[in-house]
Structure formats: structure tokens, C-alpha cells
Amino acid sequence: MPRIAIGQYYPASSPIHSLDPRLKLICSFLFIIMLFVITSAPGYVVAAGFVALSVKISTVPFSFILRSLRAIFILLLFTVALNMFFMPGEDLVFSFGFITVYMEGIIRAAMMGSRLILLIFSSSLLTLTTPPIELTGAIEFVLTPLKKIRVPAAEIAMMMTIALRFIPTLVEEMDKIMKAQKARGADFETGGLIKKAKSLIPLLIPLFISAFRRADELAMAMEARCYRPDARRTRMKIHRMARRDFAALGVAGLFFGMILMTRML
Numbered sequence: 001m002p003r004i005a006i007g008q009y010y011p012a013s014s015p016i017h018s019l020d021p022r023l024k025l026i027c028s029f030l031f032i033i034m035l036f037v038i039t040s041a042p043g044y045v046v047a048a049g050f051v052a053l054s055v056k057i058s059t060v061p062f063s064f065i066l067r068s069l070r071a072i073f074i075l076l077l078f079t080v081a082l083n084m085f086f087m088p089g090e091d092l093v094f095s096f097g098f099i100t101v102y103m104e105g106i107i108r109a110a111m112m113g114s115r116l117i118l119l120i121f122s123s124s125l126l127t128l129t130t131p132p133i134e135l136t137g138a139i140e141f142v143l144t145p146l147k148k149i150r151v152p153a154a155e156i157a158m159m160m161t162i163a164l165r166f167i168p169t170l171v172e173e174m175d176k177i178m179k180a181q182k183a184r185g186a187d188f189e190t191g192g193l194i195k196k197a198k199s200l201i202p203l204l205i206p207l208f209i210s211a212f213r214r215a216d217e218l219a220m221a222m223e224a225r226c227y228r229p230d231a232r233r234t235r236m237k238i239h240r241m242a243r244r245d246f247a248a249l250g251v252a253g254l255f256f257g258m259i260l261m262t263r264m265l
Contacts, residue, residue: 008168010128016058017129020245021138027252028126029142034259035115043262044114050255051121060128068124069117076116084109127164136161137235166214173210177203 011017016024031050038044055062069076087109089102127135136157143153178186187199 008128009131010060010064012059012129014057014059014129015244015248016054016125018244019129019248020239020241021130021134022141022239023241023245023249024126024130025135025138025142027249028122030252030256031122032119034256035119037263038111038115038259040262041111043259044111044118046255046258046262047118048114050252051118051125054125055121058125058129060125065121065124065128068120072116072120076113079116080109080113083112132161132165134237134239135164137239162218166211169214170207170211174203174207177206177210 031047035047038047055065084101084105085099087102087105089104091103092100093103093106094101130138139157139160140153143151143156147153181202186202
């Protein structure tokens, strides 16, 4: 079972899975923009409701999506602590030595933490409900206008999809390397934070070797199948907007409008 959800595809039969991948990609991008527009707690409540509704309709287990937070737990903890302890304000809550916590810092930390969690959840839901091939086509469609200025949209889409797909693979590879070194007497759990960080350095060399080996195998497999990035291709499945896509677009637009309205409160 994968430790993280980012880059994984969860096969299921749900309305979210059957939506046009181009629509899901565009809505995910707009939702990320909305997260940076929110300035109040009601906005985050509406955004959280949108994510919760999407997860419920997708039939993807919430515990499965929750695994995506493992990859950013340290970053999330650092972001919350940085905003809580170093945000100046007027309403003092706690003070001990050089550490001062203001109510403004607590509110700011809660908002930044919620923004990061919702961003990861929405990104994970996109990859969990969209097959890699369809996601590649959606990214290429979004980047199509850039072809006029000779931007290699197909190559960029392929690279982004491969990068997303290999995130869980590399995490599983690191887990195997860590277990192998633990069996040989390596210690990754005792000591302080600096010692634990130093103990992870021996993992980097075999991890990089494994990553380069997988990249070489993938390149050889693509070359053996006569893959050419500049070739004109046809698609076995051509996506067209259906009624369910317009309905989903209307629901997403309703939530996005509510988020924008919270700025006026």
C-alpha cells in the first residue's frame, strides 16, 4: 500500500472519475488560485466544503487522501510554527522568554495551514481520479496556446506526468532502502533532529542510483516503442464536454463565487 497519495491513481466508478480531465485540471488550477484569494475564515469553510463534497462524490477513501499529508508534514509544521511564533500583533496570548504568541499569529498560522492542507488535498484528488494518460492529454490541452510561440507543450506535459507518477515510486524505493539499512544495523530513530537528518544522508546515494536506473529503463522502453516527442499523434479516446461536465462546472462556479463573496464580509 503506498505511503502517499500524490501521483497515485485510484480506480473507481464515480461521477468525479468520469468527468472530462481537462475540466478537472482547470478547476483544480482555479481552486488553487481561490485559496490564495481567501482572506477570512468563512472562505476557508467554503473551500473545505468544496473539497469534502468532491472527496465524497469521488468515493476515494478519506484515509487514502490523508496519506498525502505525510510528504509535507515537516513543511506544514514549519509553516504553522513560523507564522505562530514570528507574527507580530497586539493581542498577546503567551510569552515565555524570547517566544511571544499573539492572537494574530495563531489566526495566521491556522489560515496558512488550512491553505496548504486544502492545496494538497485538491492536488491529490486530481491525480487519484485521473489516469496518467488522460492527465497528460489534459496538461497538453491547457498548454496548447503556447505552441504558437514554439513551447514544446507535449514534452512538458509528458515530463510533468512522469514526475507525478514517480513520486510514490521513489518514496517506496526509499522505504525499501531504509528497511534494508535498518536490517544491517543503521539507526534512523534515536538522537536529535540534526542527528536524524545526518543519518538520512546514506540513503541519498542508493536512492539517486535507483532513480537514474529507472529513468534509463523508461527511456529505453520509450525508444524501443519508437517514441518521438515531436510526432503528430491521434487519440484513441477523444473527450467532449457532456451534461455532467457542465453540471460539475456549475457547481464549481457556485463554490468559487461563494469564496469570492466571503472577501466582502
